[in-house]
Amino acid sequence: MSSDAPVGARPPAGKTFFGHPRALSTLFLTEMWERFSFYGMRAILVLYLTAAVADGGLGIGESTANAVYGTYNAMVYLMALPGGWVADRLIGARRSVLWGGVVIAAGHYVMAIPTGWSVFAGMTLIVLGTGLLKPNISTMVGDLYERDSPRRDAGFSIFYMGINLGAFIAPLITGFLGEKINWHLGFGAAAVGMTFGVLQYVAGRRNLGDAGARPADPLLGADRRRALTRAGIAVGVLLLALLVLLLAGWFTVDTVVNLLAVLTVLVTVGYFTRILTDREISDTERLRMRAYVWLFVFAAAFWLIYDQAGSVLNIFAADRTDRNVGGFTFPASWLQSVNPILIIIGAPLAAWLWLKLGHRVSTPTKFAVGLVLNGLSFVLMAAAARAAVGGDLVSPWWLVAVYAIQVAGELSLSPVGLSATTKLAPVKYASQMLGLWFLATAVGDAIGGQVARLAQSWSQSTYFLTFGLASVVLGLAAVMFTRQIRGLMAGIH
Template sequence: MSAVTKPAHKRELFGHPVGLYVLFFTEMWERFSYYGMRALLTLYMTAETLDSNPQSGLGWTTTEALALYGWYTMLVYVMSIPGGFLADRYLGQKKAVTIGAILLTIGHGVLAIDDLWAYYTGLGFVILGVGMLKPNISTMVGGLYKQNDIRRDKGFSIFYVGINLGSFLASITVGIVAAVYGWHYGFGLAGIGMFVGLLVYLYGHRFLVHVGNEPTMEEKASDVSLGQLFAQLLKSPLQLAIVAVLLAYSVYAGFTYEGPDNWGYGVLYIFLSLITGIMMMIYKNLNGKVEKDRYVVLLISLLMVIVFWGSFEQMGGLMNLYAQEKTNRMFLGWEVPAAWFQAANAGFIILFAVAVANFWAKRKLKGKEATSLFKMAVGVIIMGVGFIYMVFASLQYESSGSSAMYWLVLTYLFHTIGELCLSPVSLSFFTKLAPARYMALMMGVYWAATGLGNKVAGIVGESSVQAGEQKVFGGLFIFAVLFGTLVLLLIKPLKRLTHGAEDKETIVSVEDEVETIERG
């Protein structure tokens, strides 16, 4: 049968299913909308309130803006838990992505309205939309390939390019539109991008008929549910007592917290207490020493994820404000929009992703340490080193009243290289260690850890108002480097606890990487 007469879902383009490119462009426009809006978020909140002026903002303090930024970016990831659960148990990934794209389009459209109610409402829709779309569209990419299809990794690489292309284009175009015409035109452009992504996705459904469909009864029965774990928790006196104490402390600490967000922290602490209960019950139900040892390593990898994103996400918060308020952005007589600096991360990923991958491949071929834990720890250290340039920027600002743009660019360069060492590796490593019967739940915990890291970033950013940027940037540099170094010192015992989870894969991976390197 020729390619022309093949069913739509079996057709290929450049050696990959056509459905991959449908999801590529859908995700590209979703990231265009998300990162375009993210680039403006803190800048808009802290801009002065000027009547009948397109550059009028909310006039919030830095503390207020970074607090909301932390809550927002945390909830975006935490909502991936119910988003993934609804898809796995009821909707299927395909329908969940459709719902997410619609919610995102509505959210960005509402953000284009110049009113405070529209701002909060729009953010709410975006949070719900990303929660439905983000965890499920990646699952669909994997579903395009059979289990042993060697094209799978390359397919994900192509998809990853779409994410960063969308981010890069958004920071440039949305940033300049907001700078010239006003904030809400920038928000509106982000919404138009998401609407285009929705149209692409709906048009491409015929290429996706075999993936992301509603789960069968057998699939629903294969995963352990939250209800089952909570039922087991109620029958475990020690674990139940621990969770009860944590919940009591959460209610007390959250609602006696002296600040405008006391209710939010109360809910957050309760959520973390319940997550702790789930994690304890999973550990209790594991079979044998191998599963339990791997689970311990998995928890340490979660700590690295929290530390990394808690530092890295200063990019959209504190560093975004620093670019706006304290950086000399004049270039050849023209002022570079602060939002443009958000494009540096995506641009550097596109430039250096292959180089970083080849570095680790060559290191592995030479028989040197190149395990996932090692890469993640190195990624945390490199990201931390990036903050030293922000310390230099702060010193320059203190002496001359402004700092040069190249300090921000150098910081984003190191942060990006750190991200390339940790981000693509951490999720894959997590799936290797997580017990198969708890995989769906553990993926939710992974995204929750990412969200918690984003909230930590907001809290750290808020502290700059009292401590000053120089101390915050210096503290992040010291903490990240020390934490990453500690993990490196523990690499050997941690590797033993994985019980060879990567040994067999390493052999296969090296063979693939030899071929990749030989092809240039």
């Protein structure tokens, strides 16, 4: 292992998994079941929120439901920051993943309770659990490789295939149960999936060797007590703020959603400021973090568009597509499986391509390609929306084509971004940097949830065309700055 490998990374020798460390199989399957639960619930969430009360839904307006969906996604990824801190400073990545899985499963079981309050209570638990699991399981994948190994991107692409295997299966099951039988039964299926994930992780921990076994930078003695006290104060302030909103009569869905969106952006600015001004990181690490700021902005812009698949595009699928096949109207949420099945097909090809190209194509260039393709998908979606003007139902193949373009963009950006994060991370912020990477998704989703409100006031074709062209322009701008960003990466490709 080279000297610049992540702290504590000591992958076990022995059998391999598709030519990679055997431990990758345990992490692959754990993440597969976690994503089954997450995407299974996500596929029906907006449809449940907007469904009439008489149909078992909550009867929330589409504009608010889209904002709730975007903010929920943002909170899932925002909590990756404290989740990474807990792993780095308190209990290590391995135990963080275990306890995160347990809390996620509990949240889905709460959502399965057939009452209105259960959905928001369950979502809160899922947010907390995912914050513990999501960044730390990715950190453990990074621990299996040398920091600048060409095999690293390939390993993350295989891991990414596991994510999408769970995401493919989930909507087919939860969508049918939720839309055709009972919404809460669909949420219950997601709970069972996460339970499988926890059991598999416990059974396969012997494969992990030392990966994630210890905190990277543990807090001890008085420092530990001081940090826990501050965390307790922060939680207390948050609860007090919620109480004030409640007593003042301002505790509404829209108010909470808007405040959380602002909080996400403020946390991002504060966190980057903290890392860049930390005197304990080296000049080289600080230079690489400056490069990472650019990658972060590109990623946030990507997810702003991409994650509207579960909100604006999901509602389009329900209301404006012809889903009748042989007399059977398939659930709108089934179209949420198109994206992951295409990634399952494309991920091995992407893994082979990045391994074949090695360092000849830089990380910033891959990000630029992702942005351009993502923008073109919304340009195509504008044509689909125009074809649906007047109430006509359009072919679901429009959405299939949109998702296919987005998948090509995702495979250029997302697994590569995971790998780049572990390579550019200052040693002190190993797990927390994975939290920062997921914060890019949080920022994109938080802003995207607010942007999605415009889909109700603008014509849909104008909405899709505007944001599609904006993404294309940003991608072309990224190409122009590729050389400067590569210089800031200080030898990391």
